[in-house]
Amino acid sequence: MKEDRFVVTPWEVSGKVDYNKLIKEFGIQPLSEPLIGRLKKHTKDLHYLIRRNIIFAHRDFDWLLNEYEKGNKFYLYTGRGPSGHTHLGHLTPWIFTKWLQDKFDVKLLFQITDDEKFLFKENLSVEDVKKFAYENILDIIAVGFDPKKTKIFLDTEYSKTLYPQAIRVAKHITFSTTKAVFGFKNESNVGQIFFTSIQAVPAFLESVFQGKNVPCLIPLGVDQDPHFRVARDVLPKLGYYKPAVLHSKLTPGLIGGGKMSASDPSSTIFTTDSPEVVEKKIKNAFTGQQATAELQRKLGGNPDICSVCQYYYYFFEQDDRKVKEIFDAERSGKLLAGEHKEDLAERAIKFIEEHQKKREKARDQIDKFILRD
Amino acid sequence: MKEDRFVVTPWEVSGKVDYNKLIKEFGIQPLSEPLIGRLKKHTKDLHYLIRRNIIFAHRDFDWLLNEYEKGNKFYLYTGRGPSGHTHLGHLTPWIFTKWLQDKFDVKLLFQITDDEKFLFKENLSVEDVKKFAYENILDIIAVGFDPKKTKIFLDTEYSKTLYPQAIRVAKHITFSTTKAVFGFKNESNVGQIFFTSIQAVPAFLESVFQGKNVPCLIPLGVDQDPHFRVARDVLPKLGYYKPAVLHSKLTPGLIGGGKMSASDPSSTIFTTDSPEVVEKKIKNAFTGQQATAELQRKLGGNPDICSVCQYYYYFFEQDDRKVKEIFDAERSGKLLAGEHKEDLAERAIKFIEEHQKKREKARDQIDKFILRD
Numbered sequence: 115m116k117e118d119r120f121v122v123t124p125w126e127v128s129g130k131v132d133y134n135k136l137i138k139e140f141g142i143q144p145l146s147e148p149l150i151g152r153l154k155k156h157t158k159d160l161h162y163l164i165r166r167n168i169i170f171a172h173r174d175f176d177w178l179l180n181e182y183e184k185g186n187k188f189y190l191y192t193g194r195g196p197s198g199h200t201h202l203g204h205l206t207p208w209i210f211t212k213w214l215q216d217k218f219d220v221k222l223l224f225q226i227t228d229d230e231k232f233l234f235k236e237n238l239s240v241e242d243v244k245k246f247a248y249e250n251i252l253d254i255i256a257v258g259f260d261p262k263k264t265k266i267f268l269d270t271e272y273s274k275t276l277y278p279q280a281i282r283v284a285k286h287i288t289f290s291t292t293k294a295v296f297g298f299k300n301e302s303n304v305g306q307i308f309f310t311s312i313q314a315v316p317a318f319l320e321s322v323f324q325g326k327n328v329p330c331l332i333p334l335g336v337d338q339d340p341h342f343r344v345a346r347d348v349l350p351k352l353g354y355y356k357p358a359v360l361h362s363k364l365t366p367g368l369i370g371g372g373k374m375s376a377s378d379p380s381s382t383i384f385t386t387d388s389p390e391v392v393e394k395k396i397k398n399a400f401t402g403q404q405a406t407a408e409l410q411r412k413l414g415g416n417p418d419i420c421s422v423c424q425y426y427y428y429f430f431e432q433d434d435r436k437v438k439e440i441f442d443a444e445r446s447g448k449l450l451a452g453e454h455k456e457d458l459a460e461r462a463i464k465f466i467e468e469h470q471k472k473r474e475k476a477r478d479q480i481d482k483f484i485l486r487d
Numbered sequence: 488m489k490e491d492r493f494v495v496t497p498w499e500v501s502g503k504v505d506y507n508k509l510i511k512e513f514g515i516q517p518l519s520e521p522l523i524g525r526l527k528k529h530t531k532d533l534h535y536l537i538r539r540n541i542i543f544a545h546r547d548f549d550w551l552l553n554e555y556e557k558g559n560k561f562y563l564y565t566g567r568g569p570s571g572h573t574h575l576g577h578l579t580p581w582i583f584t585k586w587l588q589d590k591f592d593v594k595l596l597f598q599i600t601d602d603e604k605f606l607f608k609e610n611l612s613v614e615d616v617k618k619f620a621y622e623n624i625l626d627i628i629a630v631g632f633d634p635k636k637t638k639i640f641l642d643t644e645y646s647k648t649l650y651p652q653a654i655r656v657a658k659h660i661t662f663s664t665t666k667a668v669f670g671f672k673n674e675s676n677v678g679q680i681f682f683t684s685i686q687a688v689p690a691f692l693e694s695v696f697q698g699k700n701v702p703c704l705i706p707l708g709v710d711q712d713p714h715f716r717v718a719r720d721v722l723p724k725l726g727y728y729k730p731a732v733l734h735s736k737l738t739p740g741l742i743g744g745g746k747m748s749a750s751d752p753s754s755t756i757f758t759t760d761s762p763e764v765v766e767k768k769i770k771n772a773f774t775g776q777q778a779t780a781e782l783q784r785k786l787g788g789n790p791d792i793c794s795v796c797q798y799y800y801y802f803f804e805q806d807d808r809k810v811k812e813i814f815d816a817e818r819s820g821k822l823l824a825g826e827h828k829e830d831l832a833e834r835a836i837k838f839i840e841e842h843q844k845k846r847e848k849a850r851d852q853i854d855k856f857i858l859r860d
C-alpha cells in the first residue's frame with residue numbers, strides 16, 4: 115500500500131484520508147463560504163463543526179436552502195449501524211444533527227441498521243446486533259433530540275414499512291451498480307447486495323407518509339455517502355426529490371491515522387467506558403510530540419498529527435480562540451505531553467460522566483422515540 | 488433452439504419439458520411405487536394427480552413420512568406469484584395441497600409473492616401485483632382449504648415477520664450461488680437477487696413460531712424447485728430441517744407445448760373467464776388429430792400431444808377408466824375433434840361456473856385466512 119493510499123467505504127476506512135481527494139473521488143461539493151453564509155442567515159450562529167470544516171462537504175445543500183426559503187420545509191435523516199458500543203466518533207454527526215433540528219425545528223428519522231450489521235459482520239448474531247442497537251439508542255437519546263420530532267427505528271422492527279418501499283428502490287439497482295459503488299463481489303451475500311435499498315428508504319419515507327414530496331437532508335459521516343449516490347440516482351425515478359447530504363469528516367483515532375474505530379478499542383473512547391479506562395486510553399494516545407521533553411521544548415510538536423490536539427478540535431474545546439492557543443502551544447513546544455493529556459482526560463471524563471447520566475435517564479424515554487410497525 | 492431443448496426456471500418455462508431429464512438435471516427423486524404405497528397407508532385412497540404421475544417427483548418425502556410415523560407432524564407450505572389472474576394450471580398443486588391438508592389434517596402456510604412479481608415483471612407496479620394478489624386469494628380460498636388451518640399472506644404485508652428471518656437466510660447465499668441456480672446476471676436487480684431468501688422463510692417459519700423444529704412439506708410446480716434447492720442448503724445451517732418437496736408437472740397449454748401460461752391467454756383458461764371465452768378457447772385448442780375427419784377416422788390421433796385429451800387427464804375426468812376410454816377413442820379415430828371439444832367445453836364451463844360461485848363467496852372469507860403483521 116502506497117503512503118497516500120486510503121480507502122473510504124461504508125464498511126472500511128483505512129489509511130490517512132485526504133478529504134480534498136475524497137471530494138473529487140466521491141463527486142461531492144466542498145462547503146463553500148457563501149453557502150455557509152446562507153446557512154448562518156437561518157441559524158444566526160454557526161456550530162463549531164461547521165466553523166472548523168469538520169462538516170466539510172455536501173450534495174445539493176444549496177438546493178435544500180432554496181426550497182426552505184420558498185417555504186418547503188425539509189426533514190432530517192441519519193443513522194447508526196449497531197455493530198458495537200457507541201464511541202465519540204459516532205457522536206459528531208449526531209451532535210450536529212441535533213443542532214440542525216433545533217435551529218430549523220424539523221423532524222428527524224433515525225435509522226438503526228441492525229440488518230446491515232448482521233449481514234456484514236461474520237461473527238455477529240441477530241441477538242448481538244439487537245443488543246447493541248438498544249445500547250446505541252440510549253446514546254442517541256442522550257444527545258438530546260426532541261422526542262416530539264424524532265423517530266428512531268430498527269430496520270428489523272420496522273420492516274413492514276421499509277421492505278415494501280425498499281423493493282421499489284431495488285428494482286432500479288443492478289448488481290453491476292453495487293459492484294462499482296460498494297465493491298461487492300460474486301462471493302458477497304445476497305443480503306449485503308440488497309441492503310442499500312433499505313438504507314435508501316428513509317430518504318423518501320416522509321414523502322410517503324405525507325403523500326407529497328418533502329425535501330430530505332442527511333447529515334452523515336462521509337463514509338456513508340456511497341449509499342446516497344445510489345439513492346440519488348434512483349429516487350427521481352420513483353418521483354421523489356434527491357436527498358441533500360452534509361458530510362462530516364471521520365473522527366481520528368487516539369493512536370493516529372484512520373478513523374476512530376470500534377475494532378481498535380485502545381484508539382477509541384466508548385460512551386460506556388469508565389473514567390479509569392478513558393484516562394488510560396488518553397495517556398496512551400499518540401501526540402506527535404518529540405521524543406523527550408527537552409526536544410519538545412526546543413523543536414515543538416505538530417498539532418495536525420497530534421491526537422490530543424485533534425480531540426480538542428473535534429470535541430472538547432468549542433471556543434476557536436482557545437483551540438488556537440492550544441495548537442500554538444503545541445507547535446511552540448510550550449505544551450508537554452503529560453499536562454496536555456491530563457487536561458484532555460479531565461475534560462473527556464467530565465463529558466463521559468455527564469453523557470452517562472443522560473444515557474441512564476434515556477432508558478425510560480425509549481418508548482417516546484421508537485417507531486415499530 | 489434444438490427440438491429437445493427446454494428451459495424450466497421459476498421465471499421461464501419453454502420447450503417441451505422432458506420430465507425424466509428434469510429429474511436428473513434438478514437432482515430430484517421420481518415418486519416410486521413403494522413410496523406411493525407408504526403414502527396410501529395414511530391416506531387410504533390416492534389422488535388422481537398421484538395416480539397419473541402428475542405429482543411425479545420429490546425431495547425427502549420418504550424422510551417426511553418417517554417423521555410423521557414417529558409422531559412428528561409436518562405442516563404444508565405452498566405459494567403463488569400474483570402476476571395475473573389464476574388459471575387452471577395454478578390450481579393443480581393447490582387442489583393436491585388441499586387433499587394433503589384434508590388427509591393429514593395439517594396446517595398450511597400460503598405465500599403470495601407480490602414482491603417477487605413486482606421485481607421480476609418490468610411493467611407491473613406495486614398496485615398491479617397487489618390487485619392480482621387479492622384476486623388470486625379468492626381462487627385459493629375457493630379451492631376449499633380449511634380456514635382454521637390455513638394462513639395466506641402477501642410478502643409485502645407480512646414483511647415484519649419475513650424480512651428479519653430472510654436476512655438470516657441471505658447471509659448464507661452468495662451472488663455466485665444465485666447466478667448458478669437462477670441464471671442471474673450482473674444486470675439483474677438487487678431485489679431479484681435477494682428474493683429467494685424471502686421465499687425460503689415459510690419453509691421454517693412454523694419452527695420459529697413453535698420454538699422447535701417442525702417438518703415442512705412443500706407441494707409445488709416443478710419450476711419452483713430451484714428456490715428450495717438453495718433453501719435446503721441453508722436451513723440446516725440455521726438449525727432447521729431441510730423442507731421436503733413434492734413436485735407437480737406443469738399443466739400443458741391448450742395450444743400445445745410448454746406450460747399453460749398467463750402470457751399466452753389463448754392457450755390458457757383463467758378462472759375469471761366467461762363461459763363464452765372458455766368455449767372459444769377450447770374450440771381453438773390443438774388436438775393433434777388428422778387434417779380431416781376422414782383421415783382421423785382412418786389413422787386415429789395421438790392423445791399424448793392432444794391438448795383436449797390432456798385436459799381430461801389433468802382436470803376434467805378423475806375416473807382413470809374413463810380417461811383410458813377417451814384416449815383409446817382418440818387413438819382409434821372414433822373420436823372426432825368437434826364432439827371431443829364440445830364435451831370438454833361443457834365440463835370446463837361447469838367447473839368454472841362452480842368455481843366462480845365459490846370465488847364470490849370467498850370475498851367474505853378473506854379475513855379468516857389472511858395473515859398480516
